[in-house]
Amino acid sequence: MEVLPQFKLHRPASLAEALETRGSLKEARYISGGTDLLANIRRGLTPTENLIELSNVAELQRFERDGDGLHIGAAVTLAVLAADAGIQQDYAVLAEAAAAVAGATHREVATIGGNLCLDTRCYFYNQSQWWRDSNDGCMKYEGEICHVVPTSKRCYAAYSGDTAPALLVLNAQIEIAGPDGSRRVPLDDLFNDDGIDYLTLKPGEMVTTIHIPAPAQGNMASSYTKLRIRESIDFPLAGVAVRVASENGKITSLDAAVTGTNSTPIRVTGCDEFIGLEFDEEQGQKLAKLVQKQTSPVQTTTTKPQYRRRAVTAMSKTLTQNLLQALST
Ligand SMILES: Cc1cc2nc3c(=O)[nH]c(=O)nc-3n(C[C@H](O)[C@H](O)[C@H](O)COP(=O)(O)OP(=O)(O)OC[C@H]3O[C@@H](n4cnc5c(N)ncnc54)[C@H](O)[C@@H]3O)c2cc1C
Ligand code: SF4
Numbered sequence: 001m002e003v004l005p006q007f008k009l010h011r012p013a014s015l016a017e018a019l020e021t022r023g024s025l026k027e028a029r030y031i032s033g034g035t036d037l038l039a040n041i042r043r044g045l046t047p048t049e050n051l052i053e054l055s056n057v058a059e060l061q062r063f064e065r066d067g068d069g070l071h072i073g074a075a076v077t078l079a080v081l082a083a084d085a086g087i088q089q090d091y092a093v094l095a096e097a098a099a100a101v102a103g104a105t106h107r108e109v110a111t112i113g114g115n116l117c118l119d120t121r122c123y124f125y126n127q128s129q130w131w132r133d134s135n136d137g138c139m140k141y142e143g144e145i146c147h148v149v150p151t152s153k154r155c156y157a158a159y160s161g162d163t164a165p166a167l168l169v170l171n172a173q174i175e176i177a178g179p180d181g182s183r184r185v186p187l188d189d190l191f192n193d194d195g196i197d198y199l200t201l202k203p204g205e206m207v208t209t210i211h212i213p214a215p216a217q218g219n220m221a222s223s224y225t226k227l228r229i230r231e232s233i234d235f236p237l238a239g240v241a242v243r244v245a246s247e248n249g250k251i252t253s254l255d256a257a258v259t260g261t262n263s264t265p266i267r268v269t270g271c272d273e274f275i276g277l278e279f280d281e282e283q284g285q286k287l288a289k290l291v292q293k294q295t296s297p298v299q300t301t302t303t304k305p306q307y308r309r310r311a312v313t314a315m316s317k318t319l320t321q322n323l324l325q326a327l328s329t
Pocket of ligand 1 (some may be wrong): 029030031033034036037038039054074075078098100101102103106109110112113114115116117118119160161162163205206207208218233234235236316
């Protein structure tokens with residue numbers, strides 16, 4: 001890993017100060033835990049002269065529950081979310097996804113906002129400068145073509161955050177603040193299906209809060225599972241989040257989402273067709289088919305895309321079966 005280049009660190013204490021600082025600078029990047037961004041800066045992937053650190057911004061530390069649900073400031077760390085008894089109880093999928101990110105020391109500083117906004121990944125991009133230079137770069141950075149799909153006009157670098165699919169099945173919304181004020185949108189709207197331009201945030205905007213609706217009453221369970229090369233400290237080659245509810249052995253709601261396979265996290269559409277049905281082998285195969293149709297990994301890692309696709313379909317089916325079994329006992 002290369003030496004960190006020179007930059008100026010700005011440490012605002014409030015949201016207004018952070019936005020004002022951003023507005024006063026021609027070029028700058030927000031930084032939270034820095035576990036994704038600093039590695040990329042050291043690799044020469046995201047050069048910047050100004051870093052605006054968000055971890056001291058009071059508004060981004062919000063962590064409270066009320067009648068509407070759970071409100072999590074973007075600078076709350078993954079370690080806090082993974083260890084919180086209320087989240088483990090009512091939003092298990094989020095606690096499990098947060099606990100599955102990187103390693104324990106990363107999670108002490110890594111934030112939920114940074115996890116949602118992390119850069120997309122590709123074998124040809126997440127490399128040292130000399131390695132990339134030997135390939136003349138690629139379309140995502142310092143190059144002309146895509147080495148994964150050479151005929152392509154777009155980049156397929158994979159979105160690899162663990163918590164996004166968990167928050168998608170929980171129907172989270174996010175609050176965004178920027179020079180033109182703030183807005184609240186479904187989390188789905190944060191992502192753009194393009195490995196280069198992967199977020200819909202406009203210049204100067206940041207995610208400030210994640211809002212998760214109160215858990216519905218009834219027999220409901222959720223969980224997250226991921227495929228990775230090493231059992232710890234590794235990005236998902238594919239990750240699946242499922243939330244399911246059942247009554248008398250029949251599904252009353254089902255949500256599934258996937259990460260690691262495309263340039264955005266994927267909310268699996270068509271899950272409503274399982275409502276009112278028992279989740280037998282035939283339905284399991286149908287869910288696997290839905291996931292297969294909606295995910296399209298390409299060779300952005302050393303692991304074969306066909307394997308990741310098969311794994312993600314199998315994980316979706318098995319995770320749903322396991323959750324329903326747990327609900328029925
Ligand atoms: C060895 C290693 C293993 C890893 N394994 C995993 C893994 O298994 N799963 C996984 O998901 N990640 C993994 N990561 C990546 C990273 O650690 C996590 O994604 C982490 O949650 C990023 O959060 P952060 O606060 O450190 O983000 P930062 O590095 O501070 O920021 C990441 C990006 O988000 C932007 N950003 C930060 N906060 C905001 C905000 N509030 N609004 C808008 N933009 C913002 C930054 O500008 C930057 O572009 C790994 C990293 C390393 C080094
Ligand atoms: S998918 Fe293609 S353009 Fe995108 S990072 Fe990989 S090699 Fe580069």
